[in-house]
Amino acid sequence: MFKTKRLIMRPWRESDAASLYKYASDERVGPIAGWPIHQSEEESLEIIRTVFSHPEVYAVALQKDNVAIGMVGLLIGKESNFDIADNEAEVAYWIGVPFWGQGFIPEAVKALMCHAFENMKLDALWCGYYADNEQSFKAQAKCGFQHHHTEEKQFNQFMNDYRIEHISRIGKDEWLDLQKKVE
Template identity: 25%
Template sequence: MELKLETDRLQLAPYEMSYAKQVAELAGEWEVAATTFVPHPYTIKDAEEWIGLHKEWLDRGTAYPLAMICKETKQLIGTMTLRVNQKHQKGELAYWVGKPYWGKGYASEAAIRVVRYGFEELNLERIWAGAMTENSASSKVMQKAGLSYEGTLKKDMLHWGEFKDIDVYGMVREDFVLLQNNIE
C-alpha cells in the first residue's frame, strides 16, 4: 500500500523495519511511557515485533500506524496511528512523540492531517481519541485537530498499577465538513 501523507513539516508514512532502533529509543523513554500506554521498558525487539504487524493491519484497513518523519532532518519524531473499526465506520487516533520533539506542534500537525485522511479518504463517520486526564498536552493535540471534549471515563485504564481517568474527544463527519467549510 502506497500511503504517504504530508504536512508543512512532516511526512507521514508506513514504518520501515529500519526505524526499529529509533522507535525503541524514542518510545522507550520513561516520560513517554508515563503519559501514554507505550510499554516500559521498550526494546528494539518490541519495536521490531510491533512494526512487523503493520503490513497486515494496513492491508486489512484496521490500523494505519504512520511514522512521523521531519522533512528537514529526515528523523523519526513519533507515531500517529488511526485504528479503524470498519463495522461502525469510526477511527481512534493514537499517538506518541519522542521527548526531544515535545512542545513543537508536531503531534497536532500530524493529527490534523490524519483526521482529514480519515474523513476524506477512509469515509469514516466518527474519529475519536482518549488521553489520561493528567496528560493535558495530549488533550490540546485533540482540540487542535478539531475534536471536542465528550467526557471523562473514570478509572478506565490500569496503568502501572493505578487506574487512570481517560478524557475522550471526538468528531463526527458533519462537524468535520462544517469545520472545513469555515476554513475555506
C-alpha cells in the same frame, strides 16, 4: 503516505527500530500515553512488526531527514479501545520528547483526519487522553475534538492499571465546518 509542510506520515520500516527505541525508551513518553517504556531495540523492532504493522498506522517523520520521531494511527471500529461503530475510528498518537511543544502532533493528526474523512469516508473520530496528560488534551483541542465523556476507571491492559480517561470526539460534519473556517 501523507505529507504536510514539515512532516511525512509513512508506513513503519524495520530500519526504524533504533529511532523508535530512542524515543520510546524515554519514561516521559509511554507511561503517560498508556504503554510501558521500551527496554531494547529488539523490543522496538517487535512492536514495528506487530502493533505498528497494522493498516492506517504511520510513522511520523520530519521531511528534512525522514527519521521516525513519533506515530499517528487510526484504530477502526472493533480495533478501537472504545465501543464505536464500524465506520468510526480512534485516533492514536505520540511523539518523542525533543519534539514536544512544536505543533507536530496536531499537524500530523489533522492530515490523518483529512484522510479519514475524505478518503476513508468515516463518520466520526474518537480520541482519548489520561487525566494527567494535558499535552494530549491540548493537541486534541487544536484539532477540533470536543469532550464527549469521561471513564472513571478505564482498565489499561498495557500497564495493568486503572486510569481516568477523557474521551473526545469529532464528527464528519463538525470537521467539515472547521475546514470552511480555515479556507
